[in-house]
Amino acid sequence: MLSAYIDLALGLVLAFLLLSLLVSGLNEAIVRLLAIRSKFLWAYLRDTLDGDAPKGGSWLPSGIRDVFAALPFARDPRPAHENQPAPAVPAPLPASSDEPPAAPAEAAPDGLTHLLYERVREIDHPTRGRTSIANLPPGRFAGALMELAATEPGGVEGLLDKLKATGSPLHGHLKGVWESAQRDLDRFRQGVEQWFDSEMQRLSMLYKRYVKWVLALLALMVTLLFTVDGLEYGKTLLRDNAYRAAVAAVTDGGVDSVREVLEECDPVSCITDALSRPALVKVLDNAVVSMAVPAEGEPSFHWNGAAWWERLTTPSHWPGFLLTYVALMFGAPFWWDVLRRITGMRSRR
Structure with a gap:
């Protein structure tokens, strides 16, 4: 018995x-087909580096409706793929201007997001004309920022001034890290790595929270179909x-x-x-x-x-x-x- x-x-x-x-396999197939992970990452980077979307609001999904509609289909926050290696000398940050941009920020080639992508695009491959980078190591992010700071006359101080002048939300984060590092470059780089790593953990938690709704829908579909x-x-x-x-x-x-x-x-x-x-x-x-x-x-x-x-x-x-x-x-x-x-x-x- x-x-x-x-x-x-x-x-x-x-x-x-x-x-x-089966539910997990369907979810993974949808995520890969629609490049959800890379869109999540670059939506966060656009929010942090360049600010809100051209039509206002955050690039990141603000609710379940955006997860199922806006992020996969309505808009793509990822930069356009480039098959050339990063230039030897990083391009300088765009100068501040009180005039409104003539083109949407998504199409602007000189945004801070585009400059960051230039420094990390060696690991990229195309996905329907867009970047497929879905994971950015904290060390690589900190290195890219240090390379951008090297193009400014005042180094990190010049980079912070340029970020403040352009209204980048990244200025407040880097300013706090720079002050806590007591203006030491090595400690500043380590602080940027730790800050970005904690931000990626927070982003992963947000991603998992939204994915739960997708898994719930897929589980319901599998239960009813079978x-x-x-x-x-x-x-x-x-x-x-x-x-x-x-x-x-x-x-x-x-x-x-x-x-x-x-x-x-x-x-x-x-x-x-x-x-x-x-x-x-x-x-x-x-x-x-x-x-x-x-x-x-x-x-x-x-x-x-x-x-x-x-x-x-x-x-x-x-x-x-x-x-x-x-x-x-x-x-x-x-x-x-x-x-x-x-x-x-x-x-x-």
Whole structure:
């Protein structure tokens, strides 16, 4: 009896792990296709270096609507990709001007964001004409700022004056770091690295907070498309375990113990079906598009729309759908850790 409950636990954990991996895979595919990580990074850099967007407001998404609409599709804060290495001498910072810019800031080639990109673009490759840099090491950021400071007559002091004159939000951050470093270049560089590293940690937390909403939507879509009823799946696992035990009795010649199996179908076909179609495969058959793998021939796909819709609109399945959805929200790492603990597997680092 204990083995049946162990099989039940393993079956549930394995199913939730596979579905969670599917959700994570879909999320990663969307993130890579839309270059969300690099857009997040350069939206932060534009806010910090050049200020607000041309139409006002922050470049970073300010709500869920911006995460799903504005950032992926409406505007791209990344600089245009350049396949040439960084110039030997950095370009000077743009001079301040009280006149409004003739072109939007996104198209301006002389912004501080563009100058920073010039110093780090050796590690870049194009993504539909835009930069694909999604991770900027703190040391490289601090080095790029020191290179820009070298172009100013007063060094770091000149850089701070130019940032203040142009109204860059970066001036306040660097001013505090410069004062705390007591105008020592080595300590200033280390302070910039520490400041930028803490900013990247804050940005990662903001990114994860928004990604949770995307994962929640994907988990709901997977649950509804596959219509995986967690409660029904648990019953199927227990029933499948008992059914397999009954089928296994055929090999021992116990005809009386397998009378139910013999009444259902031919023993050979039942044994084949029980061994080739475990409970997980049977539950996944309820998806809107099901796949059949025959003993001979190629796999085939079948439209299962009518049965899927009937199952989806049946209230008795809704508690099971809710259980599956909540389980998927825990994520694949959680279910992998549970599976590892149950099976006794040890993780290798």
